[in-house]
Amino acid sequence: MGRKVTLATCSLNQWALDFEGNLDRILESIEISKNHGAKYRLGPELEICGYGCADHFYESDTLLHSFQVLRKLLESPITEDIICDVGMPIMHHNVRYNCRVLFLNRKILLIRPKMLMANYGNYREMRWFSPWNQLRKVEEYFLPRMIQEVTGQDTVPFGDCVLSTKDTCIGTEICAELWNPRSPHIQMGLDGVEIFTNSSASHHELRKADQRVNLIKSATTKTGGIYLYANQRGCDGDRVYYDGCAMVAINGDIVARGAQFSLNDVVLLCLLKET
Numbered sequence: 173m174g175r176k177v178t179l180a181t182c183s184l185n186q187w188a189l190d191f192e193g194n195l196d197r198i199l200e201s202i203e204i205s206k207n208h209g210a211k212y213r214l215g216p217e218l219e220i221c222g223y224g225c226a227d228h229f230y231e232s233d234t235l236l237h238s239f240q241v242l243r244k245l246l247e248s249p250i251t252e253d254i255i256c257d258v259g260m261p262i263m264h265h266n267v268r269y270n271c272r273v274l275f276l277n278r279k280i281l282l283i284r285p286k287m288l289m290a291n292y293g294n295y296r297e298m299r300w301f302s303p304w305n306q307l308r309k310v311e312e313y314f315l316p317r318m319i320q321e322v323t324g325q326d327t328v329p330f331g332d333c334v335l336s337t338k339d340t341c342i343g344t345e346i347c348a349e350l351w352n353p354r355s356p357h358i359q360m361g362l363d364g365v366e367i368f369t370n371s372s373a374s375h376h377e378l379r380k381a382d383q384r385v386n387l388i389k390s391a392t393t394k395t396g397g398i399y400l401y402a403n404q405r406g407c408d409g410d411r412v413y414y415d416g417c418a419m420v421a422i423n424g425d426i427v428a429r430g431a432q433f434s435l436n437d438v439v440l441l442c443l444l445k446e447t
């Protein structure tokens with residue numbers, strides 16, 4: 173029997189180290205997603221602290237303030253009854269990772285660290301982050317006390333894992349992972365993942381939007397299923413321009429595409445799909 177799912181992705185004008193502004197834009201995007209009836213909301217890469225924090229990623233304050241924002245998100249009534257997928261840097265066993273945090277109703281479901289890094293052209297991720305290179309391996313992550321107080325959890329799964337729900341299975345990809353010949357969506361697709369997500373901070377270059385479209389089409393042509401793409405939009409305090417253009421693809425076709433050069437801080441794309 174077919175079931176309906178409503179999913180939301182977005183592009184946000186996040187700024188490096190603008191923790192309060194970034195929080196407001198994340199909450200706004202979650203609120204709009206909920207108004208559209210979405211049960212899952214995806215945002216861009218490292219949206220809590222901003223992608224372009226550069227050597228500020230070395231500062232423990234950047235990680236601390238990211239957790240403070242995560243706590244505010246967990247506590248907010250706006251995040252109730254919707255799976256929120258947000259990006260932030262997290263230190264695990266004294267190693268810094270570029271992560272997605274998935275949570276629902278004040279419980280963290282999983283933390284997924286980036287596995288294939290962007291370390292070419294304008295990107296220098298290996299300077300600040302280590303890749304998680306343990307395929308299908310999950311460890312226990314001890315939550316900081318300020319998060320434990322809200323979630324009531326001591327530890328949560330951290331690693332290469334997917335989210336299984338009663339109806340479907342959601343797998344995460346982070347930006348450059350889509351651009352790599354070892355893209356996780358291939359194995360995830362073989363493992364039964366139906367909804368693939370990609371949180372990006374992909375800057376504008378001529379004809380790069382077309383490359384993204386081709387990569388996403390090709391991914392879902394091979395695996396089938398839904399692919400949600402979120403991107404940063406704006407300058408992020410850097411000297412590049414991220415051009416948004418959130419997208420949704422189904423079985424090889426792009427079915428929705430957000431504005432590429434919008435002047436709005438929050439651009440949301442919503443999809444209602446019968447599965």
Ligand SMILES: NC(=O)CC[C@H](N)C(=O)O
Binds near residue numbers: 217290372
């Ligand atoms: N942040 C990233 O991982 C970006 C890498 C990718 N090549 C892109 O431009 O989209």
